[in-house]
Structures are given as structure tokens and as C-alpha cells.
Amino acid sequence: MKAPVLVAFATRYGSTQEVAQALAAAIHGEGLDAEVRQLREVQSVDKYGGVVIGAPLQMGRWHKDALRFVDRHRDGLSSLAVAVFALGPTTDAEKDWSMARAQLDKELARFPWLRPFSVKVFGGRFDPALLRFPFTLLPGMKKLPASDVRDWAAIGEWGRELSAQIVVHTQDLWQP
Secondary structure: OOOOEEEEEOOOOOHHHHHHHHHHHHHHHOOOOEEEEEHHHOOOOOOOOEEEEEEEEEOOEEOHHHHHHHHHOHHHHHOOEEEEEEEOOOOOOHHHHHHHHHHHHHHHOOOOOOOOOEEEEEOOEEOHHHOOOOHHHOOOHHHOOOEEOOOHHHHHHHHHHHHHHHHHHHHHHHOO
16 A cells, blocks of 8 residues: 555644554554644545544543544545544543443444444543643642553554554455
8 A cells, every 4th residue: 555544633632642643653663654644734635545533532522623524524534444543531440431432432423424444442641730721610620630541552553453454444445
């Protein structure tokens, strides 16, 4: 596959960007070119052989830039191998993980035409010192403990798996 893979992300505090960069590095390590870009900066997906879309889940919603990107690039994404990830839980509690996956599934259901070949939820990072409006208005948010439950080994493994899957899905999409 000669066309690069786009790893596009939205982020509020930088955590999802770090995950996108790690995924692109893993994809590149498997022999594919990978480009990391912010979702809102992508004008077209035409030059890519596959797209990985990532954004955080906050307050039960997937980042608005991810929703806009999927809506804006409907035609292009329909003909590409697409994978999706979200950063969600900032704890190891199983309840938080299942809720995050349900939230992401609900958001993706808004786009029934989108058929990602892989969907993943990773743990997120929370640093109360970085909070901005409107989260600064929520009582007690600044008093919550900082956490980072991103699993870098799992992120790298998923990136390597994506490489092989993108090649297979791309071949399937381009066969008559």
C-alpha cells in the first residue's frame, strides 16, 4: 500500500494527541507511512489509504471535532478502511470502561453508514491542574486526584494490528 494512513485526532488537553502519535509510530514501524493531523485541519481524506480517527469522550460525548469530521468526510470515509478510538476512563473501574464503550458505540450509531473495521477505547489522563472552562465550574473537579491509565503497550499493539488490517481492508475495498 503506497498511500499513507491518516491518524487524525481531536484533543482538549493533549492526551489524545500523544496516543495518536504512538499509534502512527507503531503503524510506521510495520512499514506503512502514517501522518498525524488534527481532525479539524484535515481538508480531504482522498490521498489516504486508511484513516484512524481518535478523540476523547467527555461528559458522555465524543469530542465535537470527531463528530464534525465524520459528518464532513462521509463520502471519502465510505470508501476507506477506517478505525476509531476514544480515550475515556481515567480509572481502572470496570464500570467506567463499559460505560465509555457504550458512550462511544452510541456516538458512532449516529453514523450508520460508517463501518469501522476496528473500534477501541483506551484509558485516558486526568490532570485537574489543566482544567479549563466549563469544567472549572463543576464543584470539586479541581480536588480530584490526577490519573493516567493509558496503556502504552496496548496502544502500540493495536497500532501494529491496524497496519495489517488496513492493508487487508484496503485490498478488499479496491477489488472489483
